[in-house]
Amino acid sequence: MFDFTATYTDQYQLAMAQVYFENGHKDHRSVFDYFFRKLPFEGGYAVFSGLEDLLEIIENLSFDKKDIAYLEQTGFSEKFLNYLRDFKFQGSVYSVKEGDVVFPTRPVLQIEANIIEAQIVETLLLNLLNFQTLIATKASRMRLVSGDRHLLDFGLRRAQGPGGYYATRAAITGGFDGTSNVVAARNFDIPVSGTMAHSFVQSYDNEIDAFRSFAKGRPENCVLLVDTYNTLNSGVPNAIKIAKEMEERGQKLLAIRLDSGDLAYFAKESRKLLDKAGLEYVKIAASNQLDEYVIKSLLEQQAPIDIFGVGTNLVTGNPDSALDGVYKLAESNGKPRIKLSESLAKVTLPHKKQVFRIKNSSGQCVGADAIGLRSESRIEEMFHPFEPYKSMKLQNFEQEPLLHEVMKNGKSLVEKQSLKDIADYSLSRLAELPIEYKRFNNPHIYKVGISSALREDRDKLIKEYKQLS
């Protein structure tokens, strides 16, 4: 396919870079904010994911020979290409921890680097973080409604091409237990699972032969797919026969799987048949167009399903296909910068910044983050960014800084974590969040405020910029 070299970017990054290189701006230090404007799924929070992949790729980013040859052919200057031959990202990155709960319109990550480095990594950064955060958030919503039931990613076949690779990783950071995706399981050390397709049953002359052959060949974690012909008249009764044969060999059938029809009804009826046969230990797995709403509904109906296999809606984030994350200039060559907009709510914030999560004395989130200058260690009072009469005193609250230096001079400072650790961290952060931010319908809005120092500078810049135009 392709490697992640520095041409995994938009052409305009390179066009701008050549101009910066040739007009002497190339060493201008710049600061960019990564943030998003809108939560996906009409939800109340998002789960930040993709950081480790991003840092690993940035740390090793370069233009290879094929890249340079291609750029030469498309008309970039020889001097600039010589610069690109030695290109290496040498900047710093400040970021929220992977797995943390994040909200719109406040920096999730800040990059400081020379302007060329900062631009070249923009596309890559947005591409990886927007997508993994979308999927981790989707996975987290399913985890929240599923309690301790087993959640499996079955999505590779419906994923957006090789996007499925990172979808699987993000699903695990958001709380899924395992995947059917072998290459992702291999590279990210994820529990892998999968047993049989309808085609397996069909390839035999009858269902019981197919089941028997499978149970003999793969007795460990054996799951029989019972809906190829008729779930309750043939699939489940045949699975029961095989489970009894397995018992005679000292083995246990792990589960049956339902993949069509009314899952609540079939799960209940199957459970009855299994229990009547003394197979209380045989679990029920279900799949087929699941998402957080369907899982919630199935459990509200007390469908006795132990394992959910989720495909399309997990790995593509359906119905939201993208997080709208952006990357905005906050400082250039030592000067603070903003981007104006017709809508005040879209004006960006200047400077190197810190984001504080406001908590009460028992460590619970109170429903607000405050943004200050990076030089501020605490914020005394925070102001609504666009409604000047609204403010909130913060003296009596704990303030947890969310942005940590994760890369310095191009070297990652983050120790490798298991995905399970990231998922556990995410769950612990969600536990600090009051329940009204986690509900699906009209969740409470997690507030944001800015410090008076940041507000003053921002307002001064707005005035200056309006005179410019």
Next chain:
Amino acid sequence: MFDFTATYTDQYQLAMAQVYFENGHKDHRSVFDYFFRKLPFEGGYAVFSGLEDLLEIIENLSFDKKDIAYLEQTGFSEKFLNYLRDFKFQGSVYSVKEGDVVFPTRPVLQIEANIIEAQIVETLLLNLLNFQTLIATKASRMRLVSGDRHLLDFGLRRAQGPGGYYATRAAITGGFDGTSNVVAARNFDIPVSGTMAHSFVQSYDNEIDAFRSFAKGRPENCVLLVDTYNTLNSGVPNAIKIAKEMEERGQKLLAIRLDSGDLAYFAKESRKLLDKAGLEYVKIAASNQLDEYVIKSLLEQQAPIDIFGVGTNLVTGNPDSALDGVYKLAESNGKPRIKLSESLAKVTLPHKKQVFRIKNSSGQCVGADAIGLRSESRIEEMFHPFEPYKSMKLQNFEQEPLLHEVMKNGKSLVEKQSLKDIADYSLSRLAELPIEYKRFNNPHIYKVGISSALREDRDKLIKEYKQLS
């Protein structure tokens, strides 16, 4: 990242494969149909894309050392792993041509191979074809409403991770002219374009300096982004000044770009200002949350936009995140196979098949495809698959076979085509399609029928299978 080795698959393919290997079924020849059930975007057609990538990957597919070591560790048997060490896909593929117009519930592609080979490539095949067909279809819809205006893919930053690579390829097969995605442009030989971001303008102390610096550094195909501060009061007037300076140097400004606000209004007002300054040749490019509906509306309002840059909605297929393509067993070890379903419309079709596009004597599609056995060279009468009283005589129609052998014994038979050739073919096929299948709202349904031979066998199998269950 990862290579496309044979572990780009679902675990159950390997679990089933081991059982087939060990119970002596491994050389059972099997036939699988690839088809989808529902058109994306509530549209009337889809554009088939991804075939060349699929064949190239399948032709070279194997398990590498890392794969084998991983599978060993997850418990596959040594004998089976020895088989996988030499695994190679040696089957045949029959397919619709890439770029052709396709419809639901009829085979787009058929695979014939031993059962293990056919299963291992299933996930890969669905992953690549479902996604590229989704995106090529989306691109085609934008091409249809845009006439000969220039369409550019700007989506990489919002794509689903590395899915963006194939999204760009599919966008070109569906009729886009170019992309900002450098690595895709490099590998697929696509025209690449891109000039400046808002951050470029912001990094200078004022807009005119930014424009001047850019125009001097990159005078070829120069596009100035005019909405950083105030489009009509500063952006366009500054761009006009720069265009005049370029004229003095014997250069021409290619275009200005609008990326926010009311694009119809700003395009019209900008056009007036440019024309008044004698800059009729300077084009207007527009971007910002475009899709086929917005483009259609802009052109209905006679917005003088020459170039559209499309991102998220193109590369993710929003609001449809996946084509629901499936892969169903049609024959196993010489025996025809079907999959039953509670709904008759979901019962699959057995046998090796051919699909004929029915045309009138002037080569126009009449709005129906007919499915027969592969051994049938023509179909005299076709029958509605689920409504026995409906049939259509076909003697007086041309019948174009759509499925061609594209791979034989694991070797691709398809000559490398340029994406432009695929796109041109697609447009020529769309031209044969009556307009009522191409409209956005409630398009006419392209019919499907089956031959009497296929119908008889299918109905016989349904009866047999119902007795089984």
